[in-house]
Amino acid sequence: MIALSLAEIATAVGxxxxxxxxxxxxxxxxVVIDSRKVTDGSLFAAFAGERVDGHxxxxxxxxxxxxxxxxxxxxxxxxxxVDDVQAALxxxxxxxxxxxxxxxxxxxxxxxxxxTKDLIAQVLRRKAPTVFTPGSFNNEIGLPLTAxxxxxxxxxxxxxxxxxxxxxxxYLTGLTxxxxxxxxxxxxxxxxxxxxxxxxxxxxxxLVESLPADGxxxxxxDDPLVxxxxxxxxxxxxxxxxxxxxxxxxxxxxxxxxxQPSFSLRTPSGCxxxxxxxxxxxxxxxxxxxxxxxxxxxxxxxxxxxALSEAGTLSRWRMEVTERPDGVTVVNxxxxxxxxxxxxxxxxxxxxGRGRRTWAVLxxxxxxxxxxxxxxxxxxxxxxxxxxxxxxxxxxxxxxxxQLGAYNEGSxxxxxxxxxxxxxxxxxxxxxxxxxxVVLVKASRSVGLESxxxxxxxxxxxxxxxxxxx
Numbered sequence: 001m002i003a004l005s006l007a008e009i010a011t012a013v014g015x016x017x018x019x020x021x022x023x024x025x026x027x028x029x030x031v032v033i034d035s036r037k038v039t040d041g042s043l044f045a046a047f048a049g050e051r052v053d054g055h056x057x058x059x060x061x062x063x064x065x066x067x068x069x070x071x072x073x074x075x076x077x078x079x080x081x082v083d084d085v086q087a088a089l090x091x092x093x094x095x096x097x098x099x100x101x102x103x104x105x106x107x108x109x110x111x112x113x114x115x116t117k118d119l120i121a122q123v124l125r126r127k128a129p130t131v132f133t134p135g136s137f138n139n140e141i142g143l144p145l146t147a148x149x150x151x152x153x154x155x156x157x158x159x160x161x162x163x164x165x166x167x168x169x170x171y172l173t174g175l176t177x178x179x180x181x182x183x184x185x186x187x188x189x190x191x192x193x194x195x196x197x198x199x200x201x202x203x204x205x206x207l208v209e210s211l212p213a214d215g216x217x218x219x220x221x222d223d224p225l226v227x228x229x230x231x232x233x234x235x236x237x238x239x240x241x242x243x244x245x246x247x248x249x250x251x252x253x254x255x256x257x258x259x260q261p262s263f264s265l266r267t268p269s270g271c272x273x274x275x276x277x278x279x280x281x282x283x284x285x286x287x288x289x290x291x292x293x294x295x296x297x298x299x300x301x302x303x304x305x306x307a308l309s310e311a312g313t314l315s316r317w318r319m320e321v322t323e324r325p326d327g328v329t330v331v332n333x334x335x336x337x338x339x340x341x342x343x344x345x346x347x348x349x350x351x352x353g354r355g356r357r358t359w360a361v362l363x364x365x366x367x368x369x370x371x372x373x374x375x376x377x378x379x380x381x382x383x384x385x386x387x388x389x390x391x392x393x394x395x396x397x398x399x400x401x402x403q404l405g406a407y408n409e410g411s412x413x414x415x416x417x418x419x420x421x422x423x424x425x426x427x428x429x430x431x432x433x434x435x436x437x438v439v440l441v442k443a444s445r446s447v448g449l450e451s452x453x454x455x456x457x458x459x460x461x462x463x464x465x466x467x468x469x470x
Contacts, residue, residue, distance in 0.1 A: 017078075028067075038066045096148055103180065113160050113162070180218060185223045240285075279319050291308065330439050342362070349438060
């Protein structure tokens with residue numbers, strides 16, 4: 001964080017100081033919510049959770065070097081006490097970004113947010129110091145913490161914004177007002193909470209509504225619900241996609257023999273070829289969004305194409321591709337899942353598996369509400385239509401719907417099997433995998449299917465080194 005005194009922080013968050021002998025002491029380290037991450041000069045934000053109360057660690061974090069604790073009650077050590085720690089964290093983030101003077105880039109969408117955020121960051125940091133959301137740290141706590149990690153030399157701040165309902169993105173943009181806003185797509189992720197795609201579009205569009213008149217709204221020209229958001233912003237609109245009228249578009253899209261996308265990137269400043277190190281054609285759209293941001297910030301098409309071609313995977317369990325010594329390829333995409341990302345991952349699996357046996361180890365997709373049965377059935381059917389060699393559906397009722405869809409679509413039902421849990425899936429795969437097979441592992445985060453990928457990669461207790469997408 002940029003250095004601020006405890007007195008300045010107290011003013012920014014509307015708090016009272018307790019047990020602080022010298023309010024001029026400056027916070028020079030990071031703002032953290034995990035006591036294990038405290039370093040000299042940190043500010044520790046104490047949250048009271050269901051199982052753990054951060055206030056109980058106040059003395060320990062100060063002993064470890066924290067300058068003070070941001071708390072909701074006096075804790076017997078230097079503290080800034082506020083009514084609501086979360087709100088105070090947001091107020092502090094707003095103060096920091098206003099003083100920072102960096103360009104804020106915010107993005108949202110139903111699928112691909114984290115991968116696109118990682119691409120944007122990797123392109124922009126070639127131009128100037130860039131801070132970006134780690135993993136999917138995109139909510140009311142994670143986003144302020146990301147903003148607070150910026151330092152005096154930060155020029156670009158790339159923030160992923162998630163939403164569980166209307167008003168959430170509006171709240172986040174109030175904490176960290178972006179100059180550039182990117183909307184990737186409107187799909188069915190969290191549709192059970194929102195009620196429908198139109199309601200999702202209404203919520204995602206809050207991002208472009210927040211942009212200033214001298215800002216830029218970067219919208220997916222290939223998604224009608226996103227394209228329509230142009231009428232909801234006073235900012236300049238820049239379209240990306242494969243549509244003929246997109247300002248930043250991909251031409252001659254193709255996949256390499258390894259399933260990596262290659263295309264000609266065309267921007268208003270020219271054209272240059274790109275071959276991504278990522279897997280699956282769905283990453284073309286993500287790369288175009290990143291290219292549009294970079295173009296808006298003045299990078300040449302040649303610079304953008306080179307940066308995209310060299311960019312890798314930064315966030316774990318998102319199409320992590322590892323080849324075992326016996327030639328089995330494991331694709332760990334188990335961080336999360338929704339119908340759109342499931343379809344994209346299955347297509348990527350098939351592209352990677354040309355001439356090889358392919359396995360789709362899938363678990364349930366959460367928060368689909370009344371659409372859950374139809375969406376799981378559709379994904380199971382798609383696995384068969386794409387000629388995935390075998391679907392292994394893992395878990396309870398929703399997984400059985402995946403398997404049933406595949407069974408009903410297949411000729412004899414041999415294309416699919418339903419197993420009870422991750423260990424059963426591991427046992428099946430260990431007994432049936434052959435050298436050269438390709439295995440995709442994917443489900444909603446709550447399923448924990450990353451354990452399947454990790455088990456398949458375990459060799460004498462160690463993991464085989466990753467050989468791709470780095």
